[in-house]
Amino acid sequence: MQKKGLGLYLKFSVIISGFILIIMIAAGYLVLRYQENYVRSQLQDTGEILLSQLAESVRRGIQTGDDLFIINAVEAAHRPDAGIEEVYVLTAAGQVLAHNEPRYIGSELPPVEDALLLKREVQLPGYGEYQAAVRIDQEMVNSAIRGVRARMMEATLLILAGGLLGAGVLSGILTRPIERLGESVEEIAAGNYGHQINLDRRDELGSLAESINHMSRRIEEDRKELVEKQRLENELRLGRQIQHTLLPERTPEISGYNLEIEYESSLQVGGDLYDFFRKDGKLYVFVADVSGKGVPAALLMTNTLASLRALFLDQSVGPNQLLEKVAELNTLIVENFQPSSFVSLFAGIIDLKTGILDYVRCGHNPLLYYHSESEEVVSHQPSGVALGVQRRSEFLERTELETLQLHRGDYIYQYSDGVSEMILEDSDRLGREGLEELILNYSRSPELLLDEIFSRSDKTRVQDDVVLLALSRCETNG
Amino acid sequence: MAEGQIVKVCDDCLIGGYENHKLGFLSGEIDTENFEIFEREIENFFGEEDVIFECSELDYINSAGMGLLISKCSSDKNIVLANLKEEVNDTLKLLGFDELFTIVKAPVFREEQENIQLTVDASPGSLEPTRKKVRNLLQKYSSNKNEIHQVVTSLDETLSNIIEHGLKFNSDETIELNLCIFKNGLIIYLNDEGEQFNPDEHDFDLERFLEDNKRRGLGLYLINELLDKFSYRVTPGGKNLVRLEKKFEE
Numbered sequence: 001m002q003k004k005g006l007g008l009y010l011k012f013s014v015i016i017s018g019f020i021l022i023i024m025i026a027a028g029y030l031v032l033r034y035q036e037n038y039v040r041s042q043l044q045d046t047g048e049i050l051l052s053q054l055a056e057s058v059r060r061g062i063q064t065g066d067d068l069f070i071i072n073a074v075e076a077a078h079r080p081d082a083g084i085e086e087v088y089v090l091t092a093a094g095q096v097l098a099h100n101e102p103r104y105i106g107s108e109l110p111p112v113e114d115a116l117l118l119k120r121e122v123q124l125p126g127y128g129e130y131q132a133a134v135r136i137d138q139e140m141v142n143s144a145i146r147g148v149r150a151r152m153m154e155a156t157l158l159i160l161a162g163g164l165l166g167a168g169v170l171s172g173i174l175t176r177p178i179e180r181l182g183e184s185v186e187e188i189a190a191g192n193y194g195h196q197i198n199l200d201r202r203d204e205l206g207s208l209a210e211s212i213n214h215m216s217r218r219i220e221e222d223r224k225e226l227v228e229k230q231r232l233e234n235e236l237r238l239g240r241q242i243q244h245t246l247l248p249e250r251t252p253e254i255s256g257y258n259l260e261i262e263y264e265s266s267l268q269v270g271g272d273l274y275d276f277f278r279k280d281g282k283l284y285v286f287v288a289d290v291s292g293k294g295v296p297a298a299l300l301m302t303n304t305l306a307s308l309r310a311l312f313l314d315q316s317v318g319p320n321q322l323l324e325k326v327a328e329l330n331t332l333i334v335e336n337f338q339p340s341s342f343v344s345l346f347a348g349i350i351d352l353k354t355g356i357l358d359y360v361r362c363g364h365n366p367l368l369y370y371h372s373e374s375e376e377v378v379s380h381q382p383s384g385v386a387l388g389v390q391r392r393s394e395f396l397e398r399t400e401l402e403t404l405q406l407h408r409g410d411y412i413y414q415y416s417d418g419v420s421e422m423i424l425e426d427s428d429r430l431g432r433e434g435l436e437e438l439i440l441n442y443s444r445s446p447e448l449l450l451d452e453i454f455s456r457s458d459k460t461r462v463q464d465d466v467v468l469l470a471l472s473r474c475e476t477n478g
Numbered sequence: 479m480a481e482g483q484i485v486k487v488c489d490d491c492l493i494g495g496y497e498n499h500k501l502g503f504l505s506g507e508i509d510t511e512n513f514e515i516f517e518r519e520i521e522n523f524f525g526e527e528d529v530i531f532e533c534s535e536l537d538y539i540n541s542a543g544m545g546l547l548i549s550k551c552s553s554d555k556n557i558v559l560a561n562l563k564e565e566v567n568d569t570l571k572l573l574g575f576d577e578l579f580t581i582v583k584a585p586v587f588r589e590e591q592e593n594i595q596l597t598v599d600a601s602p603g604s605l606e607p608t609r610k611k612v613r614n615l616l617q618k619y620s621s622n623k624n625e626i627h628q629v630v631t632s633l634d635e636t637l638s639n640i641i642e643h644g645l646k647f648n649s650d651e652t653i654e655l656n657l658c659i660f661k662n663g664l665i666i667y668l669n670d671e672g673e674q675f676n677p678d679e680h681d682f683d684l685e686r687f688l689e690d691n692k693r694r695g696l697g698l699y700l701i702n703e704l705l706d707k708f709s710y711r712v713t714p715g716g717k718n719l720v721r722l723e724k725k726f727e728e
Contacts, residue, residue, distance in 0.1 A: 291541040293510055340549030344541070344573060363573035385574025389548055398574055417541065421509075429538070464510065 008175050012167035020163045024156040032148055039144040040116075043083045043136045047118040050077045050084060054132045055120045058089050062127045067098070071105075074098040083140035086112075092129040116141075177205045185212060194220035236295070240269045243298055246305055252278055254352060259283070262450040262468040264418075270465035271297030272416045273305050280316055281352055287364065287414040287469055288345040291386075296341075304343050307332050319349050319358035323401045326360050326387070330395045333388035342388040346414045355406040355473050362387050362399055365415055368436060370443050372409030377436040380404065411472040413439060413446070418464030424456045446470035484508060485519040485531075490590040492658065493560055494665050494723045495709060496530045505535035508543040516543055524550055530558035532586050536566055544573060551578055560584050585706060585725050589661035591619060596655035598637060600645040600670075609634055612657070619659055620726050628704040629724050633666060635697040636708075636720060644672030644718060663706075663725035670718050675710060 057073030060066075070089060077087040078100035088099040088109065096104045116136040123129050177199055184197040195216050199209035244265070251259045261274060271290030276283060286308060290300045311317075311325045326347055333343055346367065348359035361367065363386025366379040382402040385395055406412065415435065422430045430453060442449035450468055486503040493501060502523055508516050523529070529550075551557050558580040562570070570576045594615065598604050609630050616626045637653065645651040654669035701708050707723035 289541065291545040293513070293542060338549070340542075340545040342541070342545055342548065342573075363575070365572065381572065383574065389575070389578065398577070421538075421540070461511070 008178075009168060009171040012171045013164050016163040016167045017160055020156070020159050024152070024159065028149070028152045028156070031152060032145060035148045036141060036145050039141050043116075043140060044118065046082055047084060047134045047136050050079070050087070051118050051120050051132060051134050053077065054087065054089070054134070055122050058122050058130055058132050059124060062122075062124050062130065070098045071102075074100055077134060080137070083137045084134050085137040086133075086135035088133055090131045090133070092131075097130065174205075177201065177209075181205070181209060181212060184209075184216075188212075188216050188219065193223050236269055239295070239298060240265060243269055243302065246302060247273065248275060248277075251276070254278065254283060256474050257283070257350075257352065258470075258472045258474060259285075260446045260470045262446055262466070262470075264450070264454070264466040266418070266465050269295060269298035271301045272418065272465035272467045273301050274467050274469055275305060275308060277313065278352075279313075282318075283350045283352055283471075284312055284317075285348045285350065285414070285469065285471065286346065287416065287467055288343055289364065289416045289467075291340070291342050291344075300337060300341055300343070303336070304329075304333070317349070319351075319401070319403075322347060322349055322358055323360055323396070323399065326362060326399070327392055327396050330362070330387040330390070331392055334391065337388050342386040344386045348412075348414075350406070350471070355408075357404045357406055357412065359402055359404070360384055360399055361402070365417065365420060366432070367404070368413040368415075368432075368439055369404065370411035370413070370439055372407065372411075375440070375443075377439050379432065379436065406471075406473045408473050409475050411439075411443060411470055414467075414469045416465060416467040418466035419453065419468055421464060422453060422466070423458045423461045425458050427458060430456075483519070484512065484516045485523050487523070488588065490588070490660075492587045492590070492660070492665065493530055493532065493584045494587070494707060494721055495584065496528075496558060496560075499528045499530040499556075499558060500525065501530050501532065503532045503535065504539075505537075507538040508536070509538060509540045510542075513540070513542050517546055520546055520550065528556040528558070530560055532560050533563065533566060534561040534586075536563060539566055539569065541573075544569070544575060548575065548578060556580060558582060560586075585663065585723065587658070587660035587663050587665060587723075587725075590658060591661060592657070592659045594657045594659075596657070598653045598655055599649055600641045600647065600651040600653060600672075601649045602638065602641065602647070605634055605637055605641075608637065608655070615657065615659070616664070619661075619664075622727055625724070625726060629664065629666075629722075632701045632704045632708075632722060632724075635701055636668060636722065639697050640668065640670050640672060640718070640720070644670055644675060646672070648672075662728075663723065666722040668718075668720040668722075669713075671716070672718060674712055674718060 054073055054077045058070055061068075061070035061073070074087045074089065078084060086100060088104065089097040090109070091097050094108055096107055096109060099105055099109075112135065116138050117133055118136065119131055119133045121129060121131055180199060181197060184195060187195045193216060196213045197209045199206060201209070247263065248261075251261055259276065261276075263272075263274065265272070271292060273286070273288050273290070275286045278284075288301075288304060288308075290297045290304060292300075307329055311329055317325055326345065329345070333341075337343075342363070344363040344365075346359065346361055346364040348357050348367075350357045359367065361380075361382055361384045363384060366381035369378045369380055370376075371378060380402065382400050384399040387395075390398070404412070413435075420430055420432050420435055424430060435453075438449055438452060442452060446468055449470075450466070453466075484504060484506060486505065488501065488503065491501060493499075500523070506512075547557060559570075560582050561584070562581060567576070567581070570579070570581070592615070596608065596611065598608050612633060613626060613630050616629060620626055640653055641647060645653075651670065651672060654667075656667040656669070658665045658667075698708070701722070705722050705724050707721070709721045711719050713719050
């Protein structure tokens with residue numbers, strides 16, 4: 001923070017000082033030049049006046065032969081305080097006739113360099129020629145300039161001091177609110193979302209503060225949403241876990257048969273379900289799919305599962321009662337579910353001794369039957385309507401019980417839509433034909449079959465739950 | 479085509495026989511990714527009237543989508559699905575839902591060009607001017623002479639049958655003719671108040687026709703051969719309504 005303030009102050013100071021210096025140097029140059037000329041011309045004017053008085057005195061002195069008069073005039077003209085350094089009169093031969101320094105009288109003058117000399121010729125017919133001269137003190141000009149320069153320096157320093165003070169004030173005006181803004185942003189960054197800056201200004205800094213306040217509020221809202229979303233996701237995850245625990249975890253060991261279930265749930269809770277149990281020498285197998293997605297489907301799925309178990313577990317249900325039980329389930333769903341919900345169901349009863357499978361297919365995917373002898377996959381699709389759509393009489397009218405004899409080495413497959421409708425990397429759906437083909441290739445290992453399907457699926461798309469159930473009758477008994 | 483991404487509507491399109499149904503076009507794939515959009519659009523689409531969905535561009539519809547449509551079916555609301563693709567039809571059959579909807583194959587007439595009402599007197603003399611009028615009209619929209627000829631012949635045959643059998647040459651009676659011309663075909667509606675007619679009695683057998691030399695039923699046979707669709711029904715008001723459909727060749 002402190003560093004930032006100093007930084008601005010330093011920058012302002014340098015910039016302002018630079019401006020002041022440039023202006024003062026330019027002004028000083030002009031003033032000095034003017035001053036020098038002025039001082040010089042003042043001195044020259046004084047010199048000229050004195051010189052003309054002296055010339056008049058020389059004329060009169062020569063004509064009257066009064067040398068003393070000339071000497072007195074020279075003395076009078078010699079005024080060092082006014083910059084007249086030297087006054088003298090020379091004869092035509094160059095001899096000193098009069099001088100402010102009497103020792104030079106009668107001799108010749110030593111040459112003076114760079115002298116600012118004003119001369120005047122005095123011609124007196126019959127008396128000869130004379131020269132009157134005054135020398136102006138160069139030092140006078142120089143000292144006058146020095147004085148001006150010194151005053152200029154003083155002024156420059158004063159203005160500079162003022163400028164630096166100004167820079168300080170200016171940077172102070174800017175840095176203090178900036179520091180406050182910075183502190184507030186730090187506050188927000190530290191986790192105090194929604195923190196508001198109270199900066200009542202109508203300038204750019206004021207609108208920056210307003211923007212930061214707005215941002216802060218938005219961050220707070222978004223964070224609340226995020227927290228809520230995470231909470232919901234957490235609950236969904238828990239829901240999914242609970243849903244999983246409802247489904248049977250392990251497949252039973254059945255002598256002479258091999259039952260395998262592959263279940264992959266999508267990220268969300270879903271409507272797929274499967275169930276199986278053994279009773280009185282029979283194996284009951286169910287695969288169902290509740291229409292729709294997410295929590296509604298999951299709730300209906302648990303309801304369906306519970307109803308299914310209630311209907312089938314209590315009493316011994318033989319193949320003859322299968323259709324009746326399913327019709328009861330249909331009525332339950334018609335009466336209790338929303339009209340847009342329906343459940344497709346495969347329900348089968350296998351007599352473990354004979355290998356006879358009795359089943360109904362209520363709107364569910366066809367049963368895929370791998371016949372080991374012919375090495376063919378046959379799709380069985382007896383008529384049947386999904387549960388929850390039609391009244392009992394129409395339902396029974398259009399749903400039929402089917403029987404299939406499982407031979408040794410045969411497989412039956414049941415699956416949810418998630419398998420057949422899985423979107424593959426080439427963005428086609430797997431489809432029933434695709435699944436049948438895979439069953440032919442992987443007829444002995446449903447697990448590898450599913451691995452293969454997943455390896456080909458498009459991971460970027462939203463995919464359904466996947467249930468794949470495979471039941472085989474072993475080649476040998478036990 | 480407008481409205482929605484999945485359920486599109488078209489104001490000047492028609493499927494013959496479903497004039498009173500609201501027509502929607504379903505297209506693409508309806509799956510988990512866009513189900514919410516579909517749900518919203520369906521809610522907006524359904525109103526008081528029966529609906530017909532043209533599905534020739536619909537590649538896939540998931541169970542939730544199907545359930546949504548089923549929930550819209552009720553005893554007094556008919557949902558017609560026209561021109562379903564085989565895959566979608568298979569899914570419907572799989573779920574056992576094929577009997578919950580009316581599933582039809584019917585051509586869609588698009589971009590209505592002209593809608594003309596004509597009144598024809600029930601006399602044989604009005605046939606020739608009607609033929610001329612219709613031929614001239616059709617020449618604006620089809621350059622296929624054979625096609626025009628087929629329509630004009632069928633219309634002529636239908637009119638003469640109505641005048642002869644329905645209205646018994648009673649020249650006080652009239653036939654109301656309504657021609658709807660579309661970019662890709664036309665529908666002609668014929669309305670009269672004459673005697674009702676049972677098309678089943680007119681089952682035509684070309685061999686029998688040739689054998690017993692009874693000159694009946696040939697007209698209907700011809701019309702069915704020349705046109706894409708011929709339909710007859712009695713309106714609730716007791717009028718006869720005949721509909722002729724012909725699609726122009728592309």
